[in-house]
Amino acid sequence: xxKVIAITGKGGTGKTAVAALMIRxxxxxxxxxxxxxxxxxxxxxxxLGCENVKTVGDAKESLQVEIKKPRPDNPDMNKESILKSxxxxxxxxxxGYDLLVMGRPEGTGCYCxxxxxxxxxxxxxxxxxxxVVIDAEAGLEHFSRKILRDIDDLIVxxxxxRRGFQTAERIRELVSELDSNVGRIHVIANKVTDxxxxxxxxLAGDLKLNLIGVIPLDPKIEEMDIxxxxxxxxxxxxxxxxxxxxIVQKLGL
Amino acid sequence: xADFPFEISPMFEGERVRKEGMFxxxxxxxxxxxxxxxxxxxxxxxxxxxxxxGPDLKDMxxxxxxxxxxxxxxxxxxxxxxxxxxxxxRVHDFINYCQGIMHxxxxxxxxxxxxxxxxxxxxxxxxxxxxxxxxxxxxxxxIEKMQVTFYTEQAEVEKQMTEAKEIFKARDARTKxxxxxDVDVFYGCTLCQxxxxxxxxVVSPDRVSLCGAINWFDGRAAAKVDxxxxxxxxxKGELLDAxxxxxxxxxxxAKKLSAGEFDKIKLHSFFDSPHTSCxxxxxxxxxxxxxxxxxxxxxxxxxxxxxxxxxxxMAGQTGGGKQIVGxxxxxxxxxxxxxxxxxxxxxxxxxxxxxxxxxKIDETIPADIKDKIATENDATDIASLKAFLEAKNHPVVxxxxxxxxxxxxxxxxxxxxxxxxxxMMPAAGFQMPAMxxxxxxSGGGIKLTFKNAKITIDKMIISQKKExx
Ligand SMILES: Nc1ncnc2c1ncn2[C@@H]1O[C@H](COP(=O)(O)OP(=O)(O)O)[C@@H](O)[C@H]1O
Ligand code: SF4
Ligand SMILES: [Mg+2]
Numbered sequence: 103x104x105k106v107i108a109i110t111g112k113g114g115t116g117k118t119a120v121a122a123l124m125i126r127x128x129x130x131x132x133x134x135x136x137x138x139x140x141x142x143x144x145x146x147x148x149x150l151g152c153e154n155v156k157t158v159g160d161a162k163e164s165l166q167v168e169i170k171k172p173r174p175d176n177p178d179m180n181k182e183s184i185l186k187s188x189x190x191x192x193x194x195x196x197x198g199y200d201l202l203v204m205g206r207p208e209g210t211g212c213y214c215x216x217x218x219x220x221x222x223x224x225x226x227x228x229x230x231x232x233x234v235v236i237d238a239e240a241g242l243e244h245f246s247r248k249i250l251r252d253i254d255d256l257i258v259x260x261x262x263x264r265r266g267f268q269t270a271e272r273i274r275e276l277v278s279e280l281d282s283n284v285g286r287i288h289v290i291a292n293k294v295t296d297x298x299x300x301x302x303x304x305l306a307g308d309l310k311l312n313l314i315g316v317i318p319l320d321p322k323i324e325e326m327d328i329x330x331x332x333x334x335x336x337x338x339x340x341x342x343x344x345x346x347x348x349i350v351q352k353l354g355l
Numbered sequence: 356x357a358d359f360p361f362e363i364s365p366m367f368e369g370e371r372v373r374k375e376g377m378f379x380x381x382x383x384x385x386x387x388x389x390x391x392x393x394x395x396x397x398x399x400x401x402x403x404x405x406x407x408x409g410p411d412l413k414d415m416x417x418x419x420x421x422x423x424x425x426x427x428x429x430x431x432x433x434x435x436x437x438x439x440x441x442x443x444x445r446v447h448d449f450i451n452y453c454q455g456i457m458h459x460x461x462x463x464x465x466x467x468x469x470x471x472x473x474x475x476x477x478x479x480x481x482x483x484x485x486x487x488x489x490x491x492x493x494x495x496x497x498i499e500k501m502q503v504t505f506y507t508e509q510a511e512v513e514k515q516m517t518e519a520k521e522i523f524k525a526r527d528a529r530t531k532x533x534x535x536x537d538v539d540v541f542y543g544c545t546l547c548q549x550x551x552x553x554x555x556x557v558v559s560p561d562r563v564s565l566c567g568a569i570n571w572f573d574g575r576a577a578a579k580v581d582x583x584x585x586x587x588x589x590x591k592g593e594l595l596d597a598x599x600x601x602x603x604x605x606x607x608x609a610k611k612l613s614a615g616e617f618d619k620i621k622l623h624s625f626f627d628s629p630h631t632s633c634x635x636x637x638x639x640x641x642x643x644x645x646x647x648x649x650x651x652x653x654x655x656x657x658x659x660x661x662x663x664x665x666x667x668x669m670a671g672q673t674g675g676g677k678q679i680v681g682x683x684x685x686x687x688x689x690x691x692x693x694x695x696x697x698x699x700x701x702x703x704x705x706x707x708x709x710x711x712x713x714x715k716i717d718e719t720i721p722a723d724i725k726d727k728i729a730t731e732n733d734a735t736d737i738a739s740l741k742a743f744l745e746a747k748n749h750p751v752v753x754x755x756x757x758x759x760x761x762x763x764x765x766x767x768x769x770x771x772x773x774x775x776x777x778x779m780m781p782a783a784g785f786q787m788p789a790m791x792x793x794x795x796x797s798g799g800g801i802k803l804t805f806k807n808a809k810i811t812i813d814k815m816i817i818s819q820k821k822e823x824x
Binding site for chain 1: 369370371374375384440447457462464466523526527530531547564566567568570571572573636637655687688690691715716718
C-alpha cells in the first residue's frame with residue numbers, strides 16, 4: 103500500500119524545506135517515491151535542485167484548449183488518455199524519485215470534467231509508489247477539490263511563532279471538513295532555538311497538538327539558502343537532516 | 356491466462372514504467388507511435404496472428420527509443436467500420452493491463468515503454484500481441500477474429516503513419532456528420548449536481564454539453580467504462596418533436612434527476628422547456644424582448660451586452676441548474692449544430708454577439724445573416740441595436756412589422772381562433788385543413804387541441820402580439 107504524507111502549515115514556516123529533507127532521506131533509503139509540489143508557489147523543484155519543470159496546471163490548460171476548440175478535429179478523441187499522457191510526460195524523473203508539480207491555479211471556465219479525469223489519473227498514478235510526499239499550501243486546495251484524496255499522515259509545520267501554531271489549529275479544523283480520509287495529524291516545530299524550545303513544547307502540549315519533531319534553526323540551511331545551493335545537497339550530519347531522520351522513523355516509513 | 360509471461364490485470368492500468376526501470380521506449384515524444392484498428396473480412400484475418408515487421412524485442416538495444424506502429428484487424432458478424440473507433444479506444448486500457456508495459460496517448464501520438472522486468476521474461480512482442488487480443492476478444496465478444504502487425508522500422512512506420520492519417524481523416528469526417536437521429540442513446544452527466552443539484556446535462560450528437568467539455572463520444576466512452584459513473588446512457592425513447600428535440604427518454608431522465616423540479620427538456624429549444632443551466636456554460640443566450648431576438652455572450656467577453664448586463668451577472672442568474680426561460684447556457688460547439696435552437700428560429704433569431712465570439716465561430720454563421728448580427732461595435736444598447744437591425748433588415752424586423760400592423764389595424768384584425776373542441780382525426784394521411792377564420796373578436800388567444808393527430812408543417816411562424824401602449 104502506498105503511504106501518503108502531506109506537509110502543510112503557514113507560509114514561510116519551512117514546509118518546503120521539511121518536504122525536501124524528507125524526500126532526500128527517503129529516496130536515499132531506496133523507497134520508490136513520488137514528490138508532489140501542491141503549492142501554487144512551486145518552490146519544491148528548486149529546493150530539490152530541479153529547474154524549469156512543467157506543471158499539471160499546464161497539462162490541464164493544454165487539454166482544455168484542445169477540448170474548447172469550437173470545432174475539434176477529432177470529436178472522438180480519448181481525453182482521458184491524452185490528459186494522462188500529458189501528466190506522465192511532465193513527471194520529472196529524478197534519481198531515486200519522481201517529481202510532479204501541480205502548478206498554477208486554473209483559469210476561468212468550467213474544469214469539472216478535466217478535474218474529474220485528473221482525479222482518476224492521480225488515483226492510479228499514486229499506487230505506483232511506496233510513498234508519496236506532498237508539499238501542500240495551508241488551504242489544502244487540491245484536497246478540498248479532491249484531486250488528491252486520502253492522507254495517511256498530515257504534518258503541520260510551524261515555526262516558533264504563535265501564529266504558526268494558530269494556523270496548525272486551523273488546519274486541524276479544516277481537515278475535519280474535508281472529504282479526504284486523514285489518518286494522523288502531527289506537528290513539527292521548525293527553526294527552533296535553545297531559547298524557545300521549552301516554551302514551544304509546552305505550547306504544543308497546551309493545544310493538544312501531536313508534536314512529532316523539533317527541528318533546530320540550522321545554520322547550514324541558512325548558508326545554503328544564501329549561496330543558492332539546493333537543500334537536497336545538505337550534508338547528512340547537519341542538525342536538520344539528523345532530526346528529519348528521527349521523524350521519518352517515528353512515522354514508521 | 357497461464358500462458359503469458361507477464362501478469363494481466365486492470366490493476367496495472369496506471370503503472371508507470373520509469374526511465375530507470377525501462378528496457379525500451381516505443382514511439383512517444385521523441386519518435387513516432389501509431390495505433391489503428393481496422394475492420395476486415397473474416398477470411399482476410401488469421402486469428403491470433405502476430406506479425407512483427409522490423410526488429411523484435413530481443414533485437415532491441417536497452418535504453419533506446421524505437422518507432423512503433425500497431426495495426427489491429429478485427430472481424431466478426433457484427434463488426435463494421437463504425438466500430439473501429441470504439442475498439443481503438445480500448446487499446447489504451449488493454450495494453451495497460453499488461454504488467455510492465457506502459458501505454459499513453461492515442462492514434463498517431465502513441466507512447467509506450469516496456470519495463471526491464473517484462474522484457475526479461477520474453478524475447479518477442481508476440482506474447483504481448485496475443486495477450487492484448489485475448490483481452491479484446493474476452494471483453495468485446497463481438498470481435499470474433501483478430502490479428503495484429505507491429506512495425507518497428509522507421510520507413511515502415513512512416514508509411515503506415517501516412518496511410519493511417521488518411522483513414523483518421525475520413526473517420527473524423529464521418530463522426531462530425533453524426534446527428535441525433537442516427538443514434539438510439541444520448542448521454543447524461545451529473546458531475547455538476549454537487550453545486551447545481553437539479554442540473555441535468557443531456558449530450559447528443561447535435562448538442563455538446565454546456566461546459567463544452569463533453570460530447571456524445573465522450574459520453575459513450577465514459578459510460579462504457581463505468582456505467583455507474585457521472586456519465587451514463589439515456590435511451591432516447593420516442594421522438595415527440597423533431598424540431599424542438601423532445602424525446603420521452605430525455606423527459607423521463609429530466610424528471611428523475613431533477614427530483615421532479617421539471618418534467619421536460621427540449622434539446623433544441625430556447626423558450627419552452629429549455630435545457631437546464633449550471634454555472635459551467637461557455638456561452639449564455641438571453642432574450643431581448645424589445646427586438647424579439649436573442650443575444651449571446653461568452654465567458655471571455657468582459658464588456659456589457661445591449662441589455663446592460665455582462666456575462667458574470669447573467670451567469671449568476673442562469674446558473675444553479677434551473678430552466679430559466681429567456682436565458683440558456685450552451686457550449687460554443689453548439690453554434691455549429693445544424694439544430695441550433697431550431698425550435699425558436701435558429702440563426703434567424705440571433706441578433707447580437709460579442710465580436711470575439713463572432714470571429715471565433717465565423718465559419719458556422721450562415722452567410723445571409725452574418726452581417727445582420729450586431730456586435731458591441733455596432734450596438735451597445737437597445738436603441739442602437741434596434742436601429743442596426745432595422746438598417747440591415749434582420750429577419751426579426753419582419754416580426755416587428757407584423758406586430759405593428761396588428762396594432763394599427765386592430766379593428767379589422769384577422770385572428771385565428773379555433774374552438775376548444777377536440778378534433779378527432781385519423782392519424783394516417785391526415786391533411787391539415789385550412790383553419791377556420793374568424794374576424795373580429797379580440798378573445799383571449801388561441802387554444803388548439805389535437806388528439807391522435809399527425810401533423811407535418813414545413814414552416815410555421817408564431818409571433819407574439821404586442822401590447823398596445
Ligand atoms: N530549520 C531551518 N533552519 C534555517 N532555515 C530554515 C529552516 N527551515 C526553513 N528555513 C528557511 O526558511 C525559509 C522558508 O522556508 P520554506 O521551506 O520555503 O517555507 P514554506 O515552504 O513553508 O513557505 C527558507 O529560506 C528556508 O531556507
Ligand atoms: S456542465 Fe459539463 S461537467 Fe457539468 S454536468 Fe454538464 S456536462 Fe457534466
Ligand atoms: Mg513552500
